[in-house]
Amino acid sequence: SQQGEEDPQALSIQEGENATMNCSYKTSINNLQWYRQNSGRGLVHLILIRSNEREKHSGRLRVTLDTSKKSSSLLITASRAADTASYFCATDAGAQKLVFGQGTRLTINP
Amino acid sequence: DGGITQSPKYLFRKEGQNVTLSCEQNLNHDAMYWYRQDPGQGLRLIYYSQIVNDFQKGDIAEGYSVSREKKESFPLTVTSAQKNPTAFYLCASSRRGGIGGSNQPQHFGDGTRLSIL
Numbered sequence: 001s002q003q004g005e006e007d008p009q010a011l012s013i014q015e016g017e018n019a020t021m022n023c024s025y026k027t028s029i030n031n032l033q034w035y036r037q038n039s040g041r042g043l044v045h046l047i048l049i050r051s052n053e054r055e056k057h058s059g060r061l062r063v064t065l066d067t068s069k070k071s072s073s074l075l076i077t078a079s080r081a082a083d084t085a086s087y088f089c090a091t092d093a094g095a096q097k098l099v100f101g102q103g104t105r106l107t108i109n110p
Numbered sequence: 111d112g113g114i115t116q117s118p119k120y121l122f123r124k125e126g127q128n129v130t131l132s133c134e135q136n137l138n139h140d141a142m143y144w145y146r147q148d149p150g151q152g153l154r155l156i157y158y159s160q161i162v163n164d165f166q167k168g169d170i171a172e173g174y175s176v177s178r179e180k181k182e183s184f185p186l187t188v189t190s191a192q193k194n195p196t197a198f199y200l201c202a203s204s205r206r207g208g209i210g211g212s213n214q215p216q217h218f219g220d221g222t223r224l225s226i227l
Contacts, residue, residue, distance in 0.1 A: 033213070040221070040223075041220050041221070042202075042219050042220045043200070044218070045216065048215055088152060088153070096141050096160055096206065096207050096213060097155060097213075098155075098213055098216065099155075100145075100152040100153040101152050102150075103152055
């Protein structure tokens with residue numbers, strides 16, 4: 001069962017521009033997490049935002065959470081070629097489980 | 111360095127054959143997970159274990175089996191009953207969450223790519 005849905009499915013921007021990805025979900029959550037996956041590799045945890053938080057920063061990453069709209073966004077500022085990857089949101093499904101969305105494929109063009 | 115090791119990186123299965131994917135972690139995490147990822151898709155949960163000698167089915171457990179005899183190890187067997195096993199398999203681990211099931215970040219291995227011969 002897929003709870004999180006990312007939008008857009010694919011995004012291509014120029015190096016130095018900002019990239020914004022969105023995630024919508026259906027049921028109430030305790031927290032929402034964002035992960036990055038480089039091609040052919042495992043996922044890497046980026047940031048966790050709890051349901052009582054509205055915004056969180058980590059380096060060039062900014063995550064917002066709007067529980068009233070059941071949505072989150074991930075902003076990557078001043079993008080670099082190394083940011084090229086797929087980005088997934090994940091919501092808790094109870095019992096220590098996560099439900100992942102289908103991801104946004106981000107391409108940074110030099 | 112602590113982390114999760116999956117092996118082999120590539121695996122080929124003959125029809126009617128069972129194959130086992132290895133997952134070992136030295137992060138001292140209680141919880142471990144197996145996911146399947148198809149091309150261009152997200153992750154789907156196969157099995158998960160919150161503690162040694164206990165595990166639960168995920169969303170797509172049919173045709174798979176697991177064991178959790180040691181805290182560090184969570185092998186996945188893809189049985190001959192799994193008719194479409196070609197996929198990228200990812201293992202993950204995490205600390206146990208707090209009261210109410212609040213999730214902890216998961217740490218992933220680099221996956222095993224399984225194909226049918």
